[in-house]
Structures are given as C-alpha cells and as structure tokens.
Amino acid sequence: MAEDRDDSDPGTEPLKALFARHGRQERPALAEIEAHWRELKARSFHLPHRADLDPSRIAGALPHAFVLERAAPGVARLRIVGRALSTLLGTEARGLPLSVFFAPGSRESLRRWLERCFDAPAIVELAAEARQGVFRTPLSGRLLLLPMLDRDGQVTRALGGFVVQGTKRASIVKFDLAESPSRFQVLPLAAPLGFPVAKAAVAPEFAESHRPYLRLVVDNSRS
Numbered sequence: 001m002a003e004d005r006d007d008s009d010p011g012t013e014p015l016k017a018l019f020a021r022h023g024r025q026e027r028p029a030l031a032e033i034e035a036h037w038r039e040l041k042a043r044s045f046h047l048p049h050r051a052d053l054d055p056s057r058i059a060g061a062l063p064h065a066f067v068l069e070r071a072a073p074g075v076a077r078l079r080i081v082g083r084a085l086s087t088l089l090g091t092e093a094r095g096l097p098l099s100v101f102f103a104p105g106s107r108e109s110l111r112r113w114l115e116r117c118f119d120a121p122a123i124v125e126l127a128a129e130a131r132q133g134v135f136r137t138p139l140s141g142r143l144l145l146l147p148m149l150d151r152d153g154q155v156t157r158a159l160g161g162f163v164v165q166g167t168k169r170a171s172i173v174k175f176d177l178a179e180s181p182s183r184f185q186v187l188p189l190a191a192p193l194g195f196p197v198a199k200a201a202v203a204p205e206f207a208e209s210h211r212p213y214l215r216l217v218v219d220n221s222r223s
Contacts, residue, residue, distance in 0.1 A: 029061040030125075030144045033161045037146045047121065047187065049149045050157040061161060068098060068145075068158040070118055074111030075099075076158065085162060090172045101162065102128070103174040110177055113145070116184070121147035121155045125183040128175040132168075139166040141175060147187065 036057040040048035050067060058065055063084035068076040078085075081093040089100060098114070099107045106128075117124045128141040141164040148157040 029064045029163050030142060030161045032058050032061040033065055033144060033159060034123075034146060037148075037159050047147055047149050047155065048159075049151070050159075051151060053148075053159065064161045064163045066093075066098075066160050066162070067148075068114075068160060070114075070156040070158075071097070074115050076114050076118075079157075084164075088162075088164060088168065101175055103130075103176050106175065106177040109179060113177075113181065117145040117147050117158055118155050120186045122187060123147075123183060123185040124181055126181050127178040128162075129178075130164075130173040130175045132171075132173055137166055139164050139168060139173060139175070141165065142182070143177070 036054070037048055039057070040052050044052070053067070055062060061082075063082040065080075065082045066078050066085060067080040069079045071077050076098050078093050078096055078098060085101075086093045089096075093100070099110055102110055113124045113126060116122050124143075124145040126143045128143055130139040130141070132138060141162060144161045146159045147155050148159055150156045
C-alpha cells in the first residue's frame with residue numbers, strides 16, 4: 001500500500017451471495033484489520049503510517065476494508081475501498097466521503113466520531129443498522145476507525161472496516177449509526193524511541209496544500 005490503489009471491483013457476483021458469504025464474518029474481519037494495525041503500531045512505537053500497510057496481512061478482510069483521508073474537519077474521503085463496500089453502495093466508492101453510506105440523520109454523529117478519531121486520536125467502533133422495508137430483515141453492521149499517520153507524521157489517515165450482516169436487497173440502503181460507540185479508546189501520541197514527545201496543536205483549518213489540521217509542535221528549548 002505504498003501508493004493509493006483502487007482495490008474495489010464490484011464485478012458481477014450476485015448481491016445475495018456476496019453478503020451471505022461475507023456477512024457471517026462481521027467481527028473476525030474487523031479483528032483482522034485491527035490486528036494488522038496493532039502489529040504496525042507495536043513495531044514503530046507510535047501510530048502506524050499509512051504507507052506501512054500490507055494488504056496481504058488483511059487478505060481475508062480486504063472486501064470490507066478502507067483507507068480514509070481527512071479532507072476537512074468532520075469529513076474524510078475513501079482513498080482505498082474494498083469490493084463489498086462498493087457493492088453495498090451500488091457504485092464506485094473511491095473518492096466519496098465516508099458519510100455516503102449513512103442516512104442524513106446520522107451524518108452529524110459520524111462527523112463527531114471522525115473528529116475524535118483524528119484529534120484524540122482514538123479507536124472508534126460504532127454499530128449501524130439499515131431498514132429495508134416492512135417485510136425485510138434489517139441489515140446490521142459495524143464500523144471500525146483506526147487513526148494513522150500520513151507521510152508528514154500527521155494524523156490525517158485512518159484504516160477502517162465496515163462489515164454488514166444480513167441479506168441485502170437490490171435497492172440502495174442507508175445506515176443509521178448508534179449514538180453511543182461500542183468502543184472509544186484514546187491513544188497516546190508517542191514519538192519513536194530517542195525523539196522528544198510531540199505536543200498536539202490545532203491549526204485554524206485544513207488546506208489542500210497539505211497544511212495539516214492537526215500539527216505536531218516539538219519544544220526543544222530545554223534541550
């Protein structure tokens with residue numbers, strides 16, 4: 001994953017078969033994604049870098065995995081997206097905001113949790129549900145967000161997964177997010193061994209010139 005690639009390919013696999021096959025893997029798929037993230041974190045002593053991701057380490061979860069790029073406060077776009085997620089959406093998902101999967105009433109909640117994921121930084125896991133009509137079983141899902149560093153060492157990326165359980169009908173559905181997270185774990189911003197620990201400071205705004213919304217400021221005045 002040294003370069004952004006499009007791993008999505010909705011293909012021609014029937015929706016029913018796709019979701020029946022992947023739906024039973026809800027927590028194992030997310031656990032596989034998180035295990036790789038934690039492996040990278042343990043190796044580097046700080047948040048993992050997006051460039052360090054190895055798709056082969058999450059091969060079983062790739063259809064449900066994604067990489068986000070923070071575009072503005074509360075907004076993150078899909079840079080890499082798995083096949084099952086594009087199928088769920090009914091179109092190519094790469095480049096779209098993560099909010100495209102969720103109902104308008106849940107987008108403010110998503111915005112807040114995205115901010116906490118990047119700013120704290122924190123692991124965020126949320127339950128989701130989508131109704132499919134009176135006589136259809138609702139779809140249930142889980143969204144996992146894991147903060148990561150970009151090439152400049154700023155928390156503007158996130159590895160994640162969105163896994164849906166149930167049989168999806170042909171029409172497009174939007175998910176409602178639970179207001180309270182299943183998990184919210186704040187993480188320390190530790191620097192690599194031998195370097196001073198950085199202090200986080202918020203810049204006025206996020207700009208396309210790669211000026212980060214979250215800057216790392218190191219005070220070396222006492223060294």
